[in-house]
Structures are given as structure tokens and as C-alpha cells.
Amino acid sequence: MKKKISNQFFAHYLVVLFxxxxxxxLAVLLLSFASQLASNTFAKNKYPASAIMQDDYKQIDAAPIVQNGGSVQVIDKEYRVVLSEGEDAIPQKQLTAGEFTNFLVRSKSKDTPFHHDILYNPQGEFWLIVTFPASIRIDFAFTMNNKAANGDFGKAALIFGAVIVVYLLLLAALTAIYSKITASQITVPLRKLCDGTRLLREGDYSARVELRLKNEFAELQNTFNDMAARIEREISLRKKSEEDRRRLILDISHDLKNPMSSIQGYAERLCQKSDMSEQERDGYLQIIHQNSQRANRLLTELFELSQMDSPEFSLKREKTDLCEALRQLCGELVPQLERAGFEYEFNIPEESVFVLLDSERFSRIIQNLASNTLRYNGQGTTVTVSLTVENNQAMIDFGDDGIGIPAHLTHDIFKPFVRVDDSRNSETGGSGLGLSIAKKIVEAHGGDLTLFKGSDKGCTFRITIPKI
Known part of the structure; x- marks a missing residue:
């Protein structure tokens, strides 16, 4: 059985109550001790009236009392002030019986700022009054007399007990209120965090917690929200990855199915028709050979792409003059461009630009870009290749003024099996993997391959490689 935090807080505060x-x-005992200690240190207790009492009031020595800030008065039986030393506690020289009685009553009051010690001398028939200003008064005493009336004792005990009970009830009520307030400062944020966690568990990855606090719970809130955002992002990426994987499998199946079906169909035809002519047989064999080459090329590029995704994939990079390497590659492209009826413009600086380059892999980039340009554009298209250096980066722009790339494909053009020809027509001969392979090779060089929209016609791919 789980214990609620609020109940635990209340149990803890009950201990605090005790x-x-x-x-x-302990405070009461200390007050009693303090009262006793004060009685031994205050001047009023060092010089009581009994210490200076004489039967003849004229022989009373009031000097020590006056020196310590006190005063001495003697009242005779006629209520006259016959002796007064120090500050007058009774300013009148003659009192009535009523006035003297009122003075005696007031002298015992806790509200008076003076302490009066009054003693009567029966032989001299006078009252000796010793007065000290009250610096601080601590009055606490617990008295019980067995001779008191039974009713009074019971009433006193009932009142005293009621005071104790009310005091304890008040403490308990304040403890309960305080424990609830304190517990809510913890339970409310925890409940919100639990609700957010439950929503995450149930699949609502957009769940967030808003506590509006500035303590440790705020840090926990930020950690939870960051975790939820990361989970939401990871789930989104996973779903996208699953969709890409399913699409990739469908594309691979589709691109392999066509050539394999063609190979199977023509092979069956060759097996079933034994009386076909030599020319017809050679035609079938040529088709089978072309489709097998197409399937083999697709499988080879798939294997190459998977190799590049492996952590073991590495380049053999060497310090290379990029300008010279690019000139050689462009020279190799010229015959292909001329056969296709393409125009070309090369703008490559004469000065050297050195980079760390895997020449064989880099040539694959240029070949793939050129292959796409030749495949999708018609005669009269102009191919441009230029090299510039900016911010310690060598930038190669490979562009054309052909048909361009549709806007809906610009963000996905580097994904596997994405082609401008949505019909996946075998006449184009493309696998849809060339740009994906090219981009991974550039990234392995520490650079990037992007689709750069430099003009309204055609398209331009920009290769960026760090200069050394």
C-alpha cells in the first residue's frame, strides 16, 4: 500500500508538534529558573525591608538602598510620611486610610513600574516601604494548596486543563494547515510531472509540463520537457525512417522486378521456341544481357551506398591540386558532351587550390552529375563547371540550362531512388542512387553537396570541400 506524501508530511509535523x-x-522551566536567578541578582532582593528594619525608624540606614537607585519611606500609624529617603514613592506627606489602602493594593500590581517591599513594625507602629524601579519583571509561579476548597481546586484544574487542550488543538490545527500547504508545494508539481509522464507512456509525445516555479522543480520541468521534445523528435525521425525504408524497399523491388521479369520472360521464350532464327535469338540474348547489366548496376550501387553508411567506410585522401584534377575530369567529359550535342563552358583558375582528395571517389561525383545531366536533358544544353574559393572553402558549381528539377523534388533529390522521371522509365537508365552516392562522398571529404538555385533555368549543384 503506497503512502501519500501529504500524510507523511502530516506525520512529520505531528512529531514537530510534540x-x-x-x-x-522546557521554556516554562527555564522561566522559573530565570525568575529564581533574578531574585538573587536584582537590587530589590539584595536590600529587602527586613534587612534594614529597626524598632526606632530614626535609626534605619537607608544609604545602601538610595545608592542603588531605591528609596525608603516610613508611614506611622496616623498614615503620615515621617521618613523619606531617595525618590518619593508616596509624594503626599499625609494619607488617609483609603489612600494608603489603595497604595498597598497598587504596590502588588504587575502593571506598576516599581517594586515595593512593605513591612510593618508592631513595636514602633509604623510601616517601612522600600522601593526600587522595576528594570524587568519575570513573574511565573505554580502554587497548589491542599487546604483550598474542593470546588475551587476542581475549577482551577479544569481551567488549567482546558488551556492545555486548547493550546494543543491550536498547535495541531496550525500544524495540519502548514503541512497541507507545504505538501502541496511538492505534490502538485509531482502530480503534473506524473500526468506528463503518463501521457508520454500512452504515446502523446507532444506532452509538456508547465510548473511556473523557480526551484529544483523548474530544473526537473526543463529536463522533462527536453526529454519529451527529444523523444518526440526521435519518434518523428523513426517514423520518417520507417517510411523511407518502406519506400526504399518498394523502389528496389520495382527497379529489380522489371529487368528480372524481362530476363525471365525472354529466357523462357528461348527455351520454348527451338525453331527461332539466329537473328531473333541474338535479339533476345541482347535484351537479356542489357537487363542483366541494368540489374547488376543497381545492385552494385546499392552495395556501394550501404558501404558508405558503414562506420568502416574511409577515403584514401591525399594532398591534391583541385584545379588540375578538375581540368582532367572536364577533359574526359568533353567527348560525351559533344556526342550528345551539348555545349560546355569551364571556368577553372590557373593557380593551384590544394585539398585533401580521394581522386578516384571524387571522379565518381563528377561522373554522376554529368550522367544525370546527359540523361535528362536534350541537345543544345549548355553545361558549365566553375571553381571558386571563399572562406577557405573550394566551391565547384556544376550546372546546366536544361529542364531543371521540379520544385517538389528539390528537398528530396539526394534521397535514394528519387528521380526527376517519376514514371521510373527504363529508357533513362538511371537507378536514382547517383546523387545519394555523390553526396555521401562529398560529406566524407568534410564538405557538402547542395542544389544551388543560381538561375531560373536548369539547375546547379554546388560541391564544397575544405581548402588546406
Whole structure:
């Protein structure tokens, strides 16, 4: 059975309640001790009226009392002030019986700022009054007399017990309120965090927690929200990856199915028709050979693409003059461009630009870009290749003024099996893997391959490689 935090807080505060009550008892004992200690240190207790009392009031020595800030008065049986030393506690020289009685009553009041010690001398028939200003008064005493009336004792005990009960109830109520307030400062944020966690568990990855606090719970809130955002992002990427994987499998199946079906169909035809002519047989064999080459090329590029995704994939990079390497590759492209009826413009600086390059892999990039240009564009298209250096980066722009790339494909053009020809026509001969392979090779060089929209016609691919 789980225990609620609020109940645990209340149990803890009950312990605090007991400790407060215990502290109160100790405080009472300390007050009693302090009262006793004060009685031994205050001047009023060092010089009581009994210490200076004489039967003849004229022989009373009031000097020590006056020196310590006190005063001495003697009242005779006629209520006259016959002796006064120090500050007058009774300013009148003659009192009535009523006035003297009122003075005696007031002298015992806790509200008076003076302490009066009054003693009667029966032989001299006078009252000796010793007065000291009250610096601080600590009055606490617990008295019980067995001779008191039974009813009074019971009433006093009932009142005292009621005071204790009310005091304890008040402490308990304040403890309960305080424990609830304190517990809510913890339980409310925890409940919100639990609700957010439950939503995440149930698949709502957009769940967030808003506590509006500035303590440790705020840090926990930020951690939870960051975690939820990361999970949401990971789930989104996973779903996208699954969709890409399914699409990739469908594309591979489709691109392999056509040539394999063609190979199977023509092979069956060759097996079934034994009386076909030599010319017809050679035609079938040529088709079978072309489709087998197409399937083999697709499988080879798939294998190459998977190799590049492997952590073991690495380049054999050497310090190379990029300008010279690019000139050689462009020279190799010229015959292909001329056979296709393409125009070309090369703008390559004469000065050297050195980079770390895997020449064989880099040539594959240029070949793939050129192959796409030749495959999808018609005669009269102009191919341009230029090299510039900016911010320690060598930038190669490979462009054309042909049909361009549709806007809906610009963001996905480097994904596997994405082709401008949506019909996946075998006449184009493309696998849809060339740009994916090219981009991974450039990234392995520490650069990037992007589709650069430099003009309204055709398209331009920009290769960026760090210069050394």
C-alpha cells in the first residue's frame, strides 16, 4: 500500500508538534529558573525591608538602598510620611486610610513600574516601604494548596486543563494547515510531472509540463520537457525512417522486378521456341544481357551506398591540386558532351587550390552529375563547371540550362531512388542512387553537396570541400 506524501508530511509535523510542546515545557522551566536567578541578582532582593528594619525608624540606614537607585519611606500609624529617603514613592506627606489602602493594593500590581517591599513594625507602629524601579519583571509561579476548597481546586484544574487542550488543538490545527500547504508545494508539481509522464507512456509525445516555479522543480520541468521534445523528435525521425525504408524497399523491388521479369520472360521464350532464327535469338540474348547489366548496376550501387553508411567506410585522401584534377575530369567529359550535342563552358583558375582528395571517389561525383545531366536533358544544353574559393572553402558549381528539377523534388533529390522521371522509365537508365552516392562522398571529404538555385533555368549543384 503506497503512502501519500501529504500524510507523511502530516506525520512529520505531528512529531514537530510534540517537539514544540516539549520546548514549551522546557521554556516554562527555564522561566522559573530565570525568575529564581533574578531574585538573587536584582537590587530589590539584595536590600529587602527586613534587612534594614529597626524598632526606632530614626535609626534605619537607608544609604545602601538610595545608592542603588531605591528609596525608603516610613508611614506611622496616623498614615503620615515621617521618613523619606531617595525618590518619593508616596509624594503626599499625609494619607488617609483609603489612600494608603489603595497604595498597598497598587504596590502588588504587575502593571506598576516599581517594586515595593512593605513591612510593618508592631513595636514602633509604623510601616517601612522600600522601593526600587522595576528594570524587568519575570513573574511565573505554580502554587497548589491542599487546604483550598474542593470546588475551587476542581475549577482551577479544569481551567488549567482546558488551556492545555486548547493550546494543543491550536498547535495541531496550525500544524495540519502548514503541512497541507507545504505538501502541496511538492505534490502538485509531482502530480503534473506524473500526468506528463503518463501521457508520454500512452504515446502523446507532444506532452509538456508547465510548473511556473523557480526551484529544483523548474530544473526537473526543463529536463522533462527536453526529454519529451527529444523523444518526440526521435519518434518523428523513426517514423520518417520507417517510411523511407518502406519506400526504399518498394523502389528496389520495382527497379529489380522489371529487368528480372524481362530476363525471365525472354529466357523462357528461348527455351520454348527451338525453331527461332539466329537473328531473333541474338535479339533476345541482347535484351537479356542489357537487363542483366541494368540489374547488376543497381545492385552494385546499392552495395556501394550501404558501404558508405558503414562506420568502416574511409577515403584514401591525399594532398591534391583541385584545379588540375578538375581540368582532367572536364577533359574526359568533353567527348560525351559533344556526342550528345551539348555545349560546355569551364571556368577553372590557373593557380593551384590544394585539398585533401580521394581522386578516384571524387571522379565518381563528377561522373554522376554529368550522367544525370546527359540523361535528362536534350541537345543544345549548355553545361558549365566553375571553381571558386571563399572562406577557405573550394566551391565547384556544376550546372546546366536544361529542364531543371521540379520544385517538389528539390528537398528530396539526394534521397535514394528519387528521380526527376517519376514514371521510373527504363529508357533513362538511371537507378536514382547517383546523387545519394555523390553526396555521401562529398560529406566524407568534410564538405557538402547542395542544389544551388543560381538561375531560373536548369539547375546547379554546388560541391564544397575544405581548402588546406
Amino acid at each position: 517537539l514544540v510542546f516539549l520546548a514549551t515545557v
